[in-house]
Structures are given as C-alpha cells and as structure tokens.
Amino acid sequence: MISKIKRTYSSKKGSFTRPSSSTLSSSLVSDKPSSPKRKRPLQEQSNLSAEDLHLPLKRAKTLSKSKENVKDGSKQKTLTQLHFCIDQTILRACPRCSLTYTKGAPDDESLHRTHCLRIQRGMEWGREEEKEMVKNGIVQVASGIRLKDGKKGRIIYFKADAGGRIGSKLTSLLETVNLTLSSPPLTPAILRESKAYLFLLPSSTTSSREKIAGCVIAQRISTAMAIASPAECEAVAQSASDDTSKAEAPPLILVDTSTGLFCHPTPLPTPLGISRLFVPYSYRRQGIARHLLSAAAETFIHGCPLYPKKGQVAFTQPTGDGNAVMMEWGGGGVRIYEE
Structure with missing residues (x-):
C-alpha cells in the first residue's frame, strides 16, 4: 500500500506548515540512506600518545638539521697543509721595506703588508684632519714648495701630543717610522716637548686628499x-x-x-733635537728631508731661527x-x- 505524502512547504512566501509526527517519520525514509559523520569519542582521542602527536614535527626538525649539515659541509673552509723544512729558515726579509717577518704566521704577514704599503706610498691626509686644524693649532709653514721632479707641496706643523683624528694619524705614522728605524716609541714626556712637521703632496687619485711625503719630529733639548x-x-x-x-x-x-x-x-x-726623520721610498731623492729640516730650524722657536x-x-x-x-x-x- 502506497502512503500519501503531505507537502510541508510551499513556494509562496510565508506559507509554512509544521509536519505531524507520522509525516515526519515517513519523510525520513529514502532509497539511499546516509549516516551522519561521527566524531571520534573523546576517550579514544585521549588514548593517543604525545609521541604520535609530535612525530611529524620531529621528522621535520630532523630533515632541516640534515639540510643544515649538508650546507655546512659545502661551506667548509679550505685547509692549508704545512710542512716542516729544516734546511730553510722561515724568516723572510722584504727587499722593499727591509722588514724581517715570519713566513706562514698570519699576524706577521698582515703586519708586513700594512707596513710595506705605508713605507712605499706613505699615508694620507684628508678632510677629516683639515677640520681639526684650528682645534689642534696646525700652522702652515710654506706652500707651493717645488721638488726636483716638478711637484709642488706644502709643510705644516703641530704639537706632537695632539688629540683627535690628528693624534691618531700621527700615532700610526710614528709606529711605521719606529718600525723602519728600529727605534723605541717616543714617551709622552718627549711628545709634550716636540712638534711634528709634515710634507704634504696632492694625491694623484683624489683631489680632496694629500699624501704624507715626509715627517720630522723636532724636540726641545738642552x-x-x-x-x-x-x-x-x-x-x-x-x-x-x-x-x-x-x-x-x-x-x-x-x-x-x-x-x-x-x-x-x-x-x-743645543736647543733643537731631531728625534725622527722619515721619507717614504716613493718620495726620496726629491729634497723633502732638507725642506722639512729647514722648516723645523726656522720655526721651532718662534722668532728665533736656528x-x-x-x-x-x-x-x-x-x-x-x-x-x-x-x-x-x-x-x-x-x-x-x-x-
């Protein structure tokens, strides 16, 4: 026997009829029954161990570590194989700067490279030092001094115990000079009684910088x-x-x-002593030392040339x-x- 199904909805707005209990039971019957998706019980979820929950995370960390190890292995520094040679000495004497250093020692080789470059080309004097001229009392003795090769330079002097950038520049210069002359460093007491005379030449690469082509440290003595x-x-x-x-x-x-x-x-x-005299190799035989010494003798004591x-x-x-x-x-x- 076929049961009649009563319509419980209508296409018209506002027409809605609550179905009866008999009708509701018959309406749930269909040819293809579907069961709703059931959630896993809470007790069943709690049976999962912490290791099962974190297993994908551990696996990801393991893979990332393995990739890092591969990258570290590819970036490994190249090692240098050293050999002992009893027949030959490890001391080397540079023919350009005459400095003796230990071959294979990184500190010695770095010191030699820096020293050799300063010895040959000299140090630079730039705008940073010019800004402190008034602060450190820098005096220009002469300008437009012509050398034997036709170049023109100038001579300045200042107190040897000056601070700031000029003091740092003079300290680096004196380190090079003392190493070249095998002389001990000047004490603070000597620097307080001394003046530094520098011969500056225009740089061939940069117009705003000059080369320190010579240095004289003049000291007051008795x-x-x-x-x-x-x-x-x-x-x-x-x-x-x-x-x-x-x-x-x-x-x-x-x-x-x-x-x-x-x-x-x-x-x-004797009133005047010359404690240090230095000219880089590239600027020698040009009369720079003579100009510096004459400037020191004329201006060391104000108004009293020596x-x-x-x-x-x-x-x-x-x-x-x-x-x-x-x-x-x-x-x-x-x-x-x-x-």
Missing part, C-alpha cells in the same frame, strides 16, 4: 755632543794600535760602527741614510744627543 772630525777619528784609530800613545789620545764616544761616527763626550748647549752649521741642531743616533742627510744639510755642524 745639550748635545759635537761630532769628531775624520782627522780626530783617525788619530783614535792609530792610538788604539799603538800602546805608547794610548794615554795621549782624546777620548771619543763611538756612535755608529757602520759609518765610523764618533763624538766628543763634552755636552754643549742654524745647524753653528751647532744649534742635533740628531739622535742616525742610520746610514740619516747620517748622509745630516752631514749634507748641516755642513758638518750638526751634533748628536742622547734621546
């Missing part, structure tokens, strides 16, 4: 020793070979064995090149003082 003449040195050499005239020979102090430089031990009043030929200027223990400059510029009147 006494120095006169240099013995060649005849007096020869007399000392003869007296050393003859025991009878040894007592009659004048006592002299040996300053440098390589140049045969001797001095008389008697201290003489004359080296009269014994008013002294040098510390000079090297071979420094001795040649001292003799040529001073005309044999320069003295020697102990720093």
Whole structure:
C-alpha cells in the first residue's frame, strides 16, 4: 500500500506548515540512506600518545638539521697543509721595506703588508684632519714648495701630543717610522716637548686628499755632543794600535760602527733635537728631508731661527741614510744627543 505524502512547504512566501509526527517519520525514509559523520569519542582521542602527536614535527626538525649539515659541509673552509723544512729558515726579509717577518704566521704577514704599503706610498691626509686644524693649532709653514721632479707641496706643523683624528694619524705614522728605524716609541714626556712637521703632496687619485711625503719630529733639548772630525777619528784609530800613545789620545764616544761616527763626550748647549726623520721610498731623492729640516730650524722657536752649521741642531743616533742627510744639510755642524 502506497502512503500519501503531505507537502510541508510551499513556494509562496510565508506559507509554512509544521509536519505531524507520522509525516515526519515517513519523510525520513529514502532509497539511499546516509549516516551522519561521527566524531571520534573523546576517550579514544585521549588514548593517543604525545609521541604520535609530535612525530611529524620531529621528522621535520630532523630533515632541516640534515639540510643544515649538508650546507655546512659545502661551506667548509679550505685547509692549508704545512710542512716542516729544516734546511730553510722561515724568516723572510722584504727587499722593499727591509722588514724581517715570519713566513706562514698570519699576524706577521698582515703586519708586513700594512707596513710595506705605508713605507712605499706613505699615508694620507684628508678632510677629516683639515677640520681639526684650528682645534689642534696646525700652522702652515710654506706652500707651493717645488721638488726636483716638478711637484709642488706644502709643510705644516703641530704639537706632537695632539688629540683627535690628528693624534691618531700621527700615532700610526710614528709606529711605521719606529718600525723602519728600529727605534723605541717616543714617551709622552718627549711628545709634550716636540712638534711634528709634515710634507704634504696632492694625491694623484683624489683631489680632496694629500699624501704624507715626509715627517720630522723636532724636540726641545738642552745639550748635545759635537761630532769628531775624520782627522780626530783617525788619530783614535792609530792610538788604539799603538800602546805608547794610548794615554795621549782624546777620548771619543763611538756612535755608529757602520759609518765610523764618533763624538766628543763634552755636552754643549743645543736647543733643537731631531728625534725622527722619515721619507717614504716613493718620495726620496726629491729634497723633502732638507725642506722639512729647514722648516723645523726656522720655526721651532718662534722668532728665533736656528742654524745647524753653528751647532744649534742635533740628531739622535742616525742610520746610514740619516747620517748622509745630516752631514749634507748641516755642513758638518750638526751634533748628536742622547734621546
């Protein structure tokens, strides 16, 4: 028997009829029954362990770590194989800057590269230092000084204990000079009594910067020793070979064995001492040292120029090149003082 189905909805607005209980039961019957999706019971969900819940996360971390290890392995630094060689020394002497360093030592090689570059090309003087000219009392001695190769430069001077950028620049410059001359660093007491003279040349690459082509540190001193003449040195050499005239020979102090430089031990009043003199290799044989020494002698004491030929200027223990400059510029009147 076929049951009649009563319509419970209408296409017209507002016509809605609540179905009866018999009608509701018959309307749920269909040819294709569908069961609603059941959620997993709470007790069943709670039976899952923490390891099961975090398993995908652990697996992702493991994969990421493996990828990182692969990347680290690809970026591994190339190692250098070192060998001992007993027959050869590891000390090297640079033919350009004459600095002896240990080959294979990173610190020594880095120091040599920096020092060799400064020795050959010199350091730079730029706008940063020019901004502090008034603050540090920088004075320009002369400008437009022509060298032997036709280049023109200028000479400035300032207190050797200056601070700021100029003080840092002078400290770096003195480190290079002391390393080149194998001299100890100047003490703060000496720097307070000294002036730094710099010879500046225009840079060929940048118009706003200049090259430090020479440096002289002039110091206020009180006494120095006169240099013995060649005849007096020869007399000392003869007296050393003859025991009878040894007592009659004048006592002299040996300053440098390589140049045969001797001095008389008697201290003489001397106002100016040159503690450091340096010119980079690229700017030598141009007269820069002579210009710097003359500027120091003329301006170190305000209003009182000094004359080296009269014994008013002294040098510390000079090297071979420094001795040649001292003799040529001073005309044999320069003295020697102990720093």
